[in-house]
Amino acid sequence: MDRIAQYNQARWKALAKSDALFTRPELDLTDESAKELVNSDERFGNVSEKRVLCLAGGGGQQSAAFALLGANVTVFDISEEQLERDQAAAGHYDLEIKTVRGDMRDLSAFENDSFDIVHHPYALNFVPDLLDVVTEVSRVLKVGGSYQVNFANPFLMGVRQDDWNGEGYVIKEPYLKNAEITYADQDWVYKGADREKIPQPIEYRHILSDLINGLIESGFVIKKLSDNESISPDLTSEPGTWDHFVAFAPPWLSVLGVYRPDLKF
Numbered sequence: 001m002d003r004i005a006q007y008n009q010a011r012w013k014a015l016a017k018s019d020a021l022f023t024r025p026e027l028d029l030t031d032e033s034a035k036e037l038v039n040s041d042e043r044f045g046n047v048s049e050k051r052v053l054c055l056a057g058g059g060g061q062q063s064a065a066f067a068l069l070g071a072n073v074t075v076f077d078i079s080e081e082q083l084e085r086d087q088a089a090a091g092h093y094d095l096e097i098k099t100v101r102g103d104m105r106d107l108s109a110f111e112n113d114s115f116d117i118v119h120h121p122y123a124l125n126f127v128p129d130l131l132d133v134v135t136e137v138s139r140v141l142k143v144g145g146s147y148q149v150n151f152a153n154p155f156l157m158g159v160r161q162d163d164w165n166g167e168g169y170v171i172k173e174p175y176l177k178n179a180e181i182t183y184a185d186q187d188w189v190y191k192g193a194d195r196e197k198i199p200q201p202i203e204y205r206h207i208l209s210d211l212i213n214g215l216i217e218s219g220f221v222i223k224k225l226s227d228n229e230s231i232s233p234d235l236t237s238e239p240g241t242w243d244h245f246v247a248f249a250p251p252w253l254s255v256l257g258v259y260r261p262d263l264k265f
């Protein structure tokens with residue numbers, strides 16, 4: 001395991017210990033809210049019996065939702081503590097969820113064509129070279145399978161709501177591909193936990209052309225791009241607050257790709 005993987009493993013251990021936002025399992029899901037969480041616009045069609053990989057998706061949220069909808073779920077994550085939350089959620093709903101620990105840049109635990117869907121919540125920016133991951137995803141997906149990936153808006157990385165200068169939010173970092181960026185977590189990640197003990201996120205800027213072209217060159221057709229999921233922009237809120245900040249630019253984007261290496265353009 002390299003320095004990057006070790007750092008993230010330790011960070012997510014600390015986050016899970018503090019019960020931070022993305023480490024809290026969803027234990028009140030109904031069929032309806034499960035669908036809302038992972039398949040609200042039926043982007044994956046009927047997921048029942050589908051083989052779903054929740055990639056870097058530990059914590060017991062999306063895995064439980066897919067499993068409740070009848071999918072055959074595997075969670076792959078670097079954090080033992082996050083995977084424990086998936087097992088806790090599985091036990092809570094009396095469902096089976098398979099958990100595998102590892103680094104998303106190496107999916108050799110899985111055969112080619114193992115999955116119909118790869119669901120990849122915010123995590124791609126934790127590694128410097130996105131192709132390390134995307135190439136592996138294309139290998140483990142069947143032809144025609146779906147890949148949903150969430151990533152940092154590359155134009156906004158390193159900018160925070162407290163960068164409001166009275167007129168706008170100041171961009172301070174150059175637009176450099178794969179550049180390492182360290183910043184403080186948002187307050188809403190913690191909800192009162194002792195954040196002093198938690199290592200800050202270290203992320204890497206994936207420029208937009210690398211992301212889109214990386215997907216296309218790995219055999220994906222882009223089905224949908226979203227830039228407003230899970231945020232509530234509010235221009236009437238106080239400048240310098242999260243809701244005001246996200247009204248200026250979305251902090252993350254997501255792409256839904258379909259693996260079709262057979263299509264040549």
Ligand SMILES: C[S@@+](CC[C@H](N)C(=O)[O-])C[C@H]1O[C@@H](n2cnc3c(N)ncnc32)[C@H](O)[C@@H]1O
Pocket residue numbers: 005008009012022055056057058059060061062076077078079082102103104105121122123126127
């Ligand atoms: C923001 S959380 C996303 C998962 C969460 N289920 C959610 O609700 O969005 C990011 C996850 O990525 C995992 N992670 C970080 N680096 C990783 C790596 N190199 N390989 C696999 N998982 C990684 C963390 O352990 C964490 O569970």
